Amino acid sequence: MAAVSFRNIQKSYGKVDVIHGIGFDITDGEFVVLVGPSGCGKSTLLRMLAGLEEISGGEIVIDGKVVNELESKDRDIAMVFQSYALYPHMTVRENMGFSLKLRRADTAITAKRVADAARILNLDALLDRYPRELSGGQRQRVAMGRAIVRDPKVFLFDEPLSNLDAKLRVAMRAEIKALHQRLKTTTVYVTHDQIEAMTMADRIVVMHDGIVEQIGTPLELFDRPGNLFVAQFIGSPAMNVFPGQLVPDGDGRAVRALGATWPVNGMKGGSAGQPVHYGIRPGDIHLAAHGTPAKVIVVEPTGAETELLLQVGSNGDAQTLTLVMHGRTDAKPDDIVHLAIDGAKAHVFDSAGGQRLS
Ligand SMILES: Nc1ncnc2c1ncn2[C@@H]1O[C@H](COP(=O)(O)OP(=O)(O)OP(=O)(O)O)[C@@H](O)[C@H]1O
Numbered sequence: 124m125a126a127v128s129f130r131n132i133q134k135s136y137g138k139v140d141v142i143h144g145i146g147f148d149i150t151d152g153e154f155v156v157l158v159g160p161s162g163c164g165k166s167t168l169l170r171m172l173a174g175l176e177e178i179s180g181g182e183i184v185i186d187g188k189v190v191n192e193l194e195s196k197d198r199d200i201a202m203v204f205q206s207y208a209l210y211p212h213m214t215v216r217e218n219m220g221f222s223l224k225l226r227r228a229d230t231a232i233t234a235k236r237v238a239d240a241a242r243i244l245n246l247d248a249l250l251d252r253y254p255r256e257l258s259g260g261q262r263q264r265v266a267m268g269r270a271i272v273r274d275p276k277v278f279l280f281d282e283p284l285s286n287l288d289a290k291l292r293v294a295m296r297a298e299i300k301a302l303h304q305r306l307k308t309t310t311v312y313v314t315h316d317q318i319e320a321m322t323m324a325d326r327i328v329v330m331h332d333g334i335v336e337q338i339g340t341p342l343e344l345f346d347r348p349g350n351l352f353v354a355q356f357i358g359s360p361a362m363n364v365f366p367g368q369l370v371p372d373g374d375g376r377a378v379r380a381l382g383a384t385w386p387v388n389g390m391k392g393g394s395a396g397q398p399v400h401y402g403i404r405p406g407d408i409h410l411a412a413h414g415t416p417a418k419v420i421v422v423e424p425t426g427a428e429t430e431l432l433l434q435v436g437s438n439g440d441a442q443t444l445t446l447v448m449h450g451r452t453d454a455k456p457d458d459i460v461h462l463a464i465d466g467a468k469a470h471v472f473d474s475a476g477g478q479r480l481s
């Protein structure tokens with residue numbers, strides 16, 4: 124186990140800078156997820172930590188030691204990739220023990236480590252099979268088994284579940300989390316799927332274009348996104364966001380937008396008339412007897428919940444909003460409904476810089 128620090132990490136390929144100075148600390152035993160859109164630099168950062176990619180600037184520290192110049196094999200890190208690339212001519216047992224064999228570990232120790240990992244991962248019955256005789260999820264478990272037998276200081280995962288179908292992905296997500304709770308090995312996990320990030324992480328690092336936008340626990344990022352990018356990236360369905368103007372409201376503030384006034388609880392900052400973006404999550408808008416009128420466009424029942432697509436505002440200044448409610452509704456397309464907004468859950472961002480104001 125080990126703590127990991129990134130200090131002002133930079134990376135360029137030739138003249139192209141792809142990581143622009145990233146710094147954060149991961150505590151011993153923590154499960155950190157790097158999330159962000161395609162091309163933002165997640166894999167690059169992970170590969171630099173693994174020693175598979177040269178570091179152009181800054182320092183990476185593992186267990187109190189700067190590892191910039193340390194070769195990958197000497198960093199005591201195990202990585203699981205998206206393409207798990209098992210050796211086809213080796214059994215599950217041989218695949219899992221191979222890295223120890225390369226290190227000339229004692230055969231009795233190797234056998235015990237493989238047996239322990241197989242038990243943890245529920246692979247006991249499959250040890251003598253070949254990869255072609257396994258399902259996708261079983262192969263992914265063998266790939267994790269290969270990492271576990273090495274008992275590394277840090278586990279790295281780069282989109283390990285993206286080759287699996289949706290149902291298996293959810294199951295494996297829970298397995299990886301359970302595995303971490305059991306082994307408590309420091310883990311850095313890369314995904315572009317914000318749901319995976321939300322459900323697995325102790326802390327999430329949101330990346331965008333080679334920088335860190337925000338770091339926090341899943342619920343910190345959900346409840347108080349620091350800027351528009353994080354607000355719109357975290358949460359599904361995505362937060363409703365639309366432009367408006369800040370107006371005084373008693374001794375607080377509200378936002379004037381789409382021909383209506385949108386409540387904001389407890390906000391003091393910002394100036395009247397300031398251009399802002401108002402954000403409200405789909406679950407924080409409710410159908411009510413009175414309130415802002417909206418036209419129903421689509422009704423999507425999913426059983427336990429119903430999602431409504433609504434149009435608010437008039438022709439020149441209209442916006443589509445998403446509302447998610449528990450249970451069911453009689454509302455149908457073209458109905459006019461009224462919306463009550465939970466002002467305590469509103470988010471206000473500066474339109475110019477995108478920073479949070481509320
Ligand atoms: N060997 C390379 N040479 C030049 N540019 C590269 C190289 N590898 C990556 N890049 C660029 O660096 C940026 C970051 O790439 P990276 O693979 O880290 O993204 P990512 O966040 O992992 O994306 P994805 O979610 O698609 O895997 C991209 O713009 C990519 O084009």
Ligand SMILES: [Mg+2]
Pocket residue numbers: 165166167
């Ligand atoms: Mg990647």
